Amino acid sequence: MDDVKSIGANIRRARKAAGITQDILADLVGTSVRTIHAIETGTGNPSLLTVAAAANAVGLRLRASDD
Template sequence: MSDVGDLGKRIRSARKAAHLTQQDLSDLAGVSERTVRAIETGTGNPALAAVAAVVKVLGLRLVAE
């Protein structure tokens, strides 16, 4: 699986573990539900700031190597 796909899978898992809908997460992160969906599915080209906001809400860390 690609790094983007793996990231999306981890974000979806964390969102579900937190009992949040995509809409809940988008509201908390200040991004659109469509952006959350794009991040989780590894599609589109969401801004790094949007990904960082989603990750922060979920209490995850975004690490660049």
């Protein structure tokens, strides 16, 4: 669960650094503001595809780890 929260926090930081709102990010990703909020707070159950799209939209890339 810490990984989920960490990914969300990184997306939130990158979004804020880019100067865009959750509403704009939701439009860029093609999802709802509620889903963006869920991603950023590590709650709910957004799809991996949506999380990856949100990360990509703010200049981040998700990478699998073999830990």
